[in-house]
Amino acid sequence: MKIETVTLNDGVKIPVYGFGTYQIPADGSTYKAVREALDLGVRHIDTAVAYFNEQEVGQAIRESGIPRENIFLTSKLWLQDYGYEAAQKGIEASLRKLKLDYMDLYLIHQPYGDVPGAWKAMEEAKAAGKIRSIGVSNMTPKIWNNFVPQFATIPSVNQIEFNPYCQQKKIRKIMEEAGVRLEGWGPLGQGNKAMLADPIIKEIAKIHNKDAAQIILRFELQEGAIIFPKSTNPERIKSNMEIFDFILNDEEMNKIRMLDTGRGCHDPNAPGVAEFLINAFDVHADEK
């Protein structure tokens, strides 16, 4: 299965389909899952400091036998590493844990606190060749308008919750005007049963001889998203990739566009979210 790539606003090419490692434990499972994804032909791996599995992701990439330049690796800076100096150290810590010379993409994982300071450190790391592309995550229009005008470099991506029930139309319009790519997390609504059984999606699935998940993922790709569906089931890991051999027509796309509820499972603007996330855990607890 040939996975397509797109070019980001800084000229960096990224495969539109990746393997996400959120909630995969670092007990050997992450190593195994990443090796399996690479064996299946995936060349884009998404991790984060806050997933606590960068070591195993790096090891899997290094031991895969695939040339480093053929794999696209994303990681993300966590809240305790925001501010200019902390971010400089955070970037070095990611590279150290991954045991890699560079990361392809590095994101501001949650948009709270001294984001502009962290961004400056990321811009410098990019200039120094430690990161090829820099982006943000979980930015709503309100958060975007608060931070992005302060940045010298426009982000290459905004990684946000995205699926047919949560289409993020307002922020996507802002991003489109700024030339910023959508990366969608939760592309299957984190296993949203209602969405996977939606009559409109099932009807379209029947026409294409595909399953509901494949229709959902294909819709997202055609909307311009870069996606990382998650599954622990080997058959679904494979079938979720089989979305490059058919096309949804305009009528089908429009029908799915109508399914938007305007809401997702995470509202980054909700009161208390920043405090909750910063207090949820400390990514450096084991170093203290």
Ligand code: A2P
């Ligand atoms: P499982 O691991 O049993 O396959 P998301 O990528 O939006 O976070 O969603 C992940 C969830 O969706 C997981 O619970 C996963 O369960 C489920 N899932 C993944 N692929 C499929 C599929 N093809 N059909 C139904 N559920 C799926």
